Amino acid sequence: MSEQLRTEVRSWLENNVPAGWREAMTGCDQDAFVAAQRDWFFKLVEAGYATPHWPERWPGGGRSLAEQKIIYEEVARADAPRLILYFVALYHAACTLMECGSADQQQRFLPGILKGDVWCQGFSEPNAGSDLASLRTRAERRGDVYVINGQKTWSTMAQYADRCLLLARTSSDGRPQAGITYFLMDMRSKGVSVRPISQITGDDEFAEIFLDDVEIPVEDRVGEEGQGWAVAQATLASERGLTLVELTQRMRHSLGRIGEVMRARGCADDPVLRAAFGRLIPQVHAACALADGYLQKRISGEEVVGDASIVKLYYARTLREFVRLGQQISGLDGQTMEEFTRGGSQETGNWAVDFMNSYNWSIAGGSDEIQRNIIAERMLQMPREPRDWRWQKGA
Amino acid sequence: MSELLTELTDSTRSVLDSLGPGTAEETIWTQVVDLGWLLAGVPESLDGLGLGPAAVCVIQQELGRSLSAARYPAATLVIDALVAAGESPLLERLPLLLTEALATAPLVPPDIEISDDGRLSGTVRAVWSVDRASDILVWTNSDVLLVPTSAGALKARPTWDETRRLFDITFTDVNIDSGWRLAQGAAAETLVCRIETLRDFLLAADAIGGATAALESTVNYLTERKQFGRPLALFQALKHRCADLKAHIAAAEALFADTLNQAESGFGQPQAALLAREAKLLATAAYTEAAEEAVQLHGGIGMTAEHPCHLYLKRAQLNEHLGRRRVSDELELATCQFS
The missing domain is CATH 1.20.140.10 (Butyryl-CoA Dehydrogenase, subunit A, domain 3)
Known part of the structure; x- marks a missing residue:
């Protein structure tokens, strides 16, 4: 069974890894990279190799961890491009939704991921890196929305993201972890601005996100208020090695x-x-x-x-x-x-x-x-x- | 690790723990023989346990952990070679070897040669307890022999590692009896490859066991020892060094398990010998690192003869040189990538 999958993936990769992608991606600008990532993503989605870790009801889903490993080994062996732009969407966002999201949230967001929605992660802050639990971005409940103010950083490909997995503080009482709440934020919301960070390589793979009175509907909160830390653990555990x-x-x-x-x-x-x-x-x-x-x-x-x-x-x-x-x-x-x-x-x-x-x-x-x-x-x-x-x- | 191997680890460890550290070689050897540890790798068809090299290595890992004086690797190499050589008159001696194991083998390649008229000359260095053995396994590229130790001249080889008793044995123009021959020509080449593969895996196992014990001792010491009004283990500078050791030992263990698994189907093939060499290189490096850090992190007490720290250090440093040819392992591994 597993050897059959290996052969299948191997031959698919032989026929589908874009010829000369390495040369094309050398010295190209980031927009060209994003376009190439998109094409590669849709090829993988169509073949079912982008979502082996999703449940069986999804195309390509229902693969065991051992089978997922085979797919990854073959991707590495074929020296295929890494799916960097969609990693947060396919793993962090999808697994968080499946484990902790409501049925409504799953229905609203999972299909979009397969259609190419890019997600980014809004966890780290300038003063909350290794000590993530000390994060200070505030979320204040006002009627049917939360109003967010603060700053996120090191968010990979945020400048291309449609949505963001956001951690914000709803309370300052008790342990720092206890006041954190988890949101799914639309990156096009009013008050969101993104500034790419120029890196030592000359690239700008990650960005800062500034949040200025951004409104997030209550239905886009994952889990209850104050449970964000536990939800974030599910996010971080999603790629499972x-x-x-x-x-x-x-x-x-x-x-x-x-x-x-x-x-x-x-x-x-x-x-x-x-x-x-x-x-x-x-x-x-x-x-x-x-x-x-x-x-x-x-x-x-x-x-x-x-x-x-x-x-x-x-x-x-x-x-x-x-x-x-x-x-x-x-x-x-x-x-x-x-x-x-x-x-x-x-x-x-x-x-x-x-x-x-x-x-x-x-x-x-x-x-x-x-x-x-x-x-x-x-x-x-x-x-x-x-x-x-x-x-x-x-x- | 399979359930069987885990059980073997536990039972071996409990025997060694009950004997305690520094047990005399002959006391522990009686246990090794009586408990059937020599049977672990022998096929069931020859009344062994048929557990393969993995089980033999598990036992050595525990022996290494307890800094044991038992010449288990040396005896195991002889037994395995006898079995692997197949139908030879020497196979008749297997039952006696399994119950008394009065044969030994060197842990470095023997510096010997055989003249055209069949005479054996040269020195086999660093042989474990050869003074208590009736026979010694020696080899060249084209011959594998089991030679009576009485044919050679023994010389004690005092080494800093006092947990193992090593000797050199020199042969001068010794007439080879045809009954000593285990393999010749191509068969010898395969057998030598097998001997060296098993030897390197055993050395790696010894190193992993010793490194684990050295780290455990260090962590315990740092946890108990207080300075500046707090346990030393609270200092991150020291914790991080222990964490690095843990990671290096875990990497050596992972490589060891993986290479042994890959090699098991082809012991005797050059590829298997290369895998074993890699495992040994990383494991012995992790052992010296763990032992060196153990002495440093134990402070003054690590410099005393009373504390076992120095035993790990000396055994680890000797291990780096066992199983080694004239060319460094690193260079040979690199060379293989170029060919």
Whole structure:
């Protein structure tokens, strides 16, 4: 059964991955990237490969986690474009709606996702990053609407989004988590303004969202007031380790690139570079094995808190070493500013940009430091630091 | 891990825990033999348990965890080679090996050669408890032999790792008896590959067991030890180092399980040997890292002979050099990517 699916996906990808997409996406502007993502999205939706994790009543849905893994492995193997623009819609928004949304919300929003609605995430704020629960964007109930005021940041592709998964504070009493409420916000609402953030790579993949007296109808609240934190956990758990299966597999397939560059640049016999390459190989394979093992644990229900942190931390560290080696083997030429490729693996071969982008994985989605806290406190049972603190300069 | 292997882990651990740390080699060896641990990898057709290399590695992981003196890897390599060689007159000796296991094997490639007229010369280094063995497994690229230890000259090899007793054994122009031969030619090549694959997986298992124990000891110490009026474990700088160790050990474990799973169907193929090498490289690196950090994070107490920290450190550092050829593993792995 699973081998049949693998063959099926593989042959579909052979016939459908846009030829020369990598070249087309190198040096293109973001609008061209968005257009290409759209085309690829509709192809995947039509084939049923965009929604294997959706329930069976949806086209392509009802696939087991093991089957979803096969699809991701094949996508990585085929070096197909990553569906970056629709990730929040297909996973975060859809899974949140299915797990926590009302029947009415599901009916209103899920079909739109398959028709290409882009969603973004409005969780982080300038003063609420790792400490997300301290978020300050206010939501005030006025009759049938909530009025939102505040600012969100690091929202991937928000400038192209139709809707936003928004966390806002409805109360300041009790634990900070207890006052948070979850909303589905229309990005075209009056008072929403988006400003792309210029990144160190020259790209602007994420944006700030300013919210100025934005009105959200009560029926677009997910769960009850004050339950937003629990709903957000469902959002963040939605991709269930599949992304890291895909990324680690892509990384494994990219090992060949290192060899190619070393040959092309005539440094294949440099013993220092070779040794670094040799050290990297088992690490890349271990990252794959970790991601794989994690998904197996999810399938068998043996997952424990901290497992996911280990996979993410190890992947982020290994990726950093990978792209660092990429820079080392490309020497001075690697420092030349060159057009970068959008929507591919994290190891595109434009190593300087790959290196800069590798911080996405050590900072976003829970920084390495947060993962280390989770591993130390939840797995190794080491104590949390005290919450109260005093500090005097020079003391 | 399958339920069976989990049970094996638990039962092995409880035996070793009840014996306690620093148990003398012969005491623990009696247990290894009596409890049938040597039978784990032997096929059922030969009255073994038929649990394969995974079970053998599970046992070694626990032995490594307890810093055990038991020469289990050495004995297992001989038993496995005898079984894998198939119908040879030497197979008759299997039952005795399984009950007494008076044979050993080196954990590094033997520096020996066989002359055209069939004479064995050279030194086999770092052999575990060869003074208590009647026979030693040795190999070249084209021959695998089980040689009586009386044919060689023994020399103790004092190593910093005092948990294992190592010797060098030197053969000088020894006339090879045809009854010693386990395999020759292409069959020997396959068998050598198999021996080295199993050896590297066993070394990886030992390293994972030891690294896990070193980290556990460190976390316990940091949790109990108080300075500045609080447990050291409260300091994030120290917690994060432990978290990194945990992640590195978990990665080594994941790679170990995955490579063993891939290799199991083809022990004896060069691909399997390469997989084992990767597993060993990452696991021994995680072990030295965990052991080095253990000494540092235990502070002064980690520098004392009384505390077991230094035993992990020394065993970990020796492990890095066992199973290693003249060329570094890293370079060989890279070379394979180029060919």
